[in-house]
Amino acid sequence: MNRRAGEIPVALRTEADVAAAEPDSEGARVLLVDDDERNLLAVATVLEDLGEVVLARSGEEALRHLLKGEFAVILLDVYMPGMDGYETAQIIRSRDQTKGIPIVFLSAVNKEAEHLLRGYSMGAVDYVFKPVDPIILRSKVAVFVELFEKSKEVERKARHEQALLDANLRANAERLRAEQELRRAEQRQSAIIQSLPMVLYLDPYGASPRRPTYVSGDFEAITGFRLNEIAEDSTLWRDRLHPEDRDRVLAAMEARRKTGRSSIEYRWQCADGSYKHFLDQAVLLKDVDGKPVEFAGTLTDVSEQRSLESQLIQAQKMDAIGKLTGGIAHDFNNLLAAVIGGLSLIERRAVLADDQQRLLGMTKRAAEQGSELVRRLLAFARRQRLEPRAIDLGPLQEAVSDLLSHTLGGLVNLEWRVEDRVWPVFADQSQLELALVNLIINARDAMPDGGTVTLIAENRHVKDEEIPALLAGDYVRLAVRDTGSGISPEHLEQVMEPFFTTKDVGKGSGLGLSMVYGFAKQSDGAFRLESEIGKGTTAELWLPRAPEGAKAKEASEPELSRRELPPLKVLLVDDHPEVRSTTAAVLEDSGHQVFEAANGAEALALLKDRTSDFDLLITDYAMPNLSGTDFLREARLLCPDVPALLITGYAETEMIRDKPEGVETLLKPFTPAALDAAMARVRPSEKVSS
Ligand SMILES: Nc1ncnc2c1ncn2[C@@H]1O[C@H](COP(=O)(O)OP(=O)(O)OP(=O)(O)O)[C@@H](O)[C@H]1O
Numbered sequence: 026m027n028r029r030a031g032e033i034p035v036a037l038r039t040e041a042d043v044a045a046a047e048p049d050s051e052g053a054r055v056l057l058v059d060d061d062e063r064n065l066l067a068v069a070t071v072l073e074d075l076g077e078v079v080l081a082r083s084g085e086e087a088l089r090h091l092l093k094g095e096f097a098v099i100l101l102d103v104y105m106p107g108m109d110g111y112e113t114a115q116i117i118r119s120r121d122q123t124k125g126i127p128i129v130f131l132s133a134v135n136k137e138a139e140h141l142l143r144g145y146s147m148g149a150v151d152y153v154f155k156p157v158d159p160i161i162l163r164s165k166v167a168v169f170v171e172l173f174e175k176s177k178e179v180e181r182k183a184r185h186e187q188a189l190l191d192a193n194l195r196a197n198a199e200r201l202r203a204e205q206e207l208r209r210a211e212q213r214q215s216a217i218i219q220s221l222p223m224v225l226y227l228d229p230y231g232a233s234p235r236r237p238t239y240v241s242g243d244f245e246a247i248t249g250f251r252l253n254e255i256a257e258d259s260t261l262w263r264d265r266l267h268p269e270d271r272d273r274v275l276a277a278m279e280a281r282r283k284t285g286r287s288s289i290e291y292r293w294q295c296a297d298g299s300y301k302h303f304l305d306q307a308v309l310l311k312d313v314d315g316k317p318v319e320f321a322g323t324l325t326d327v328s329e330q331r332s333l334e335s336q337l338i339q340a341q342k343m344d345a346i347g348k349l350t351g352g353i354a355h356d357f358n359n360l361l362a363a364v365i366g367g368l369s370l371i372e373r374r375a376v377l378a379d380d381q382q383r384l385l386g387m388t389k390r391a392a393e394q395g396s397e398l399v400r401r402l403l404a405f406a407r408r409q410r411l412e413p414r415a416i417d418l419g420p421l422q423e424a425v426s427d428l429l430s431h432t433l434g435g436l437v438n439l440e441w442r443v444e445d446r447v448w449p450v451f452a453d454q455s456q457l458e459l460a461l462v463n464l465i466i467n468a469r470d471a472m473p474d475g476g477t478v479t480l481i482a483e484n485r486h487v488k489d490e491e492i493p494a495l496l497a498g499d500y501v502r503l504a505v506r507d508t509g510s511g512i513s514p515e516h517l518e519q520v521m522e523p524f525f526t527t528k529d530v531g532k533g534s535g536l537g538l539s540m541v542y543g544f545a546k547q548s549d550g551a552f553r554l555e556s557e558i559g560k561g562t563t564a565e566l567w568l569p570r571a572p573e574g575a576k577a578k579e580a581s582e583p584e585l586s587r588r589e590l591p592p593l594k595v596l597l598v599d600d601h602p603e604v605r606s607t608t609a610a611v612l613e614d615s616g617h618q619v620f621e622a623a624n625g626a627e628a629l630a631l632l633k634d635r636t637s638d639f640d641l642l643i644t645d646y647a648m649p650n651l652s653g654t655d656f657l658r659e660a661r662l663l664c665p666d667v668p669a670l671l672i673t674g675y676a677e678t679e680m681i682r683d684k685p686e687g688v689e690t691l692l693k694p695f696t697p698a699a700l701d702a703a704m705a706r707v708r709p710s711e712k713v714s715s
């Protein structure tokens with residue numbers, strides 16, 4: 026509140042004024058308590074310039090003032106009506122808030138010691154006697170005012186210092202919190218970077234072609250190199266690029282300096298010598314002036330994806346080659362049937378000179394070799410006729426060792442490691458023997474200086490997706506291991522393809538592994554190769570465990586002895602003219618009368634004409650429009666009792682499911698003797714003679 030000119034400030038101020046002014050009143054205040062208005066005015070005037078003088082006309086009013094503000098000193102009249110000075114002093118002293126304020130009694134009478142003592146015991150610090158000597162009063166009050174102001178000053182300073190201290194503490198705490206936050210953020214960031222399946226890097230813009238200044242933690246784990254090894258050696262990165270990728274990658278690195286970004290995939294040789302596929306992507310970082318500074322990028326190891334992709338492509342390729350090979354082999358099989366049949370006929374019918382006989386023999390052997398080749402191709406194409414049975418590996422071991430006894434030579438030693446109680450496998454015995462012989466001969470060929478071929482047989486339980494191409498279940502792993510030359514990674518993908526061979530012309534046909542591969546697949550097993558150049562190769566054949574109660578191979582059936590068949594009337598159906606006429610010739614050669622039909626419809630027409638005239642129906646299986654089995658079914662309607670023989674290729678045996686009862690099959694290519702035997706099976710001589 027502003028003081029107006031000429032006004033006596035103290036006397037006119039009300040309690041409310043004081044209360045409102047108190048929060049910002051800085052100076053010392055004096056509380057003057059007296060019931061006499063004149064005294065109040067007189068004393069107030071004396072003290073006016075020492076500070077603000079607050080007036081109270083009774084003890085009660087004084088106490089009210091004391092509730093609201095601080096005072097440097099209280100001047101208290103001893104005698105007042107109602108509550109006197111002593112009582113007022115006692116109450117002031119009894120309150121915590123006010124007990125420290127000095128009290129000076131104003132007293133007109135009673136200067137006796139007894140009164141003075143009472144006053145002091147009530148809390149007075151001094152006495153001033155009325156009539157008041159202004160100089161004494163002023164100087165006494167001035168002491169208290171000064172004391173009050175000093176103590177206020179000290180308090181203010183202390184508060185100020187405390188405030189500074191608090192601010193400092195707060196700032197420190199704030200900084201500490203910020204630092205902790207930063208550290209936490211850094212830890213989080215580095216944890217993220219560490220666990221990313223990729224490397225982050227920084228490449229200076231000018232470095233040629235690559236000398237990173239930073240790589241994230243996984244780099245060493247992935248590549249086997251430390252940052253400084255790459256950063257300090259200016260050619261290391263370039264030198265370890267795969268030779269086939271190098272030019273392309275270096276061109277891309279050059280281009281990224283212009284475009285500001287790059288995304289390249291390449292093979293790179295790690296410290297352990299193996300190549301990994303990396304996806305390398307980067308963007309250019311510039312400074313505030315737009316000047317290029319460095320490339321920030323990521324290096325991702327995509328080797329596994331690429332390997333899965335190439336496995337898939339490889340499997341698809343093998344499948345496609347298999348289909349193609351199977352188709353070709355099937356056609357060749359038909360032709361060879363005609364060739365072998367024809368040759369046999371010539372042999373039987375013609376009287377040949379010695380050199381002609383030799384020539385014929387050579388031609389026949391060549392045709393038989395062709396037939397063997399076709400058989401292997403069909404095996405690769407998974408189109409051979411298999412007769413899977415339970416096979417015990419003990420006897421198999423003997424059979425294979427016998428087969429190889431003359432082949433391995435003195436330098437190569439064959440060692441069997443067959444697990445105790447190895448399960449019987451479910452497969453075609455002769456094909457399994459052949460597969461093992463193929464693998465062992467490959468192993469021998471890989472060790473020209475000799476060594477040991479180890480054949481391991483062990484039980485394995487395969488979980489789902491543990492081995493690609495194998496369903497979960499029990500298998501026997503047959504591994505043929507050598508310590509020979511090994512197969513290079515580029516060749517490893519190709520060796521199972523038919524006709525891939527590194528052997529000299531005439532030494533290898535390149536069909537061995539193809540056959541094993543096809544056999545494993547067709548037997549619901551798997552075949553894989555592991556190899557390291559210079560260290561050796563392990564070829565693994567996984568075959569399913571034979572189901573409980575599966576039939577073991579019976580003692581081989583005695584060859585049906587050729588029976589003399591009386592001349593028969595034969596209806597021969599084949600859409601292939603050469604094959605048909607060769608077969609007809611063979612039949613005629615044995616004294617039979619042959620009627621030829623080029624397809625099912627033609628044959629049915631013949632049957633309708635001469636019902637019951639025929640003694641035997643011989644038909645090819647694979648024919649357009651009407652298959653052999655379809656034809657036989659219709660033929661049975663016309664002549665239910667006539668025996669029949671179905672001729673099939675290896676490929677078709679799987680497909681023939683609806684063969685009419687009592688019909689025998691004969692596999693192509695066949696010899697005249699095989700044809701005779703098959704005819705004897707469907708047409709026993711006693712039945713014929715009846
Ligand atoms: N154990 C092995 N060690 C090293 N190389 C091998 C091994 N097995 C196979 N190979 C390589 O794989 C190629 C193909 O083998 P595959 O058995 O299919 O045909 P091949 O042995 O050449 O001829 P064949 O038809 O007579 O078996 C071989 O020429 C050889 O280069």
Ligand SMILES: [Mg+2]
Nearest residue numbers: 463467537538
């Ligand atoms: Mg081979």
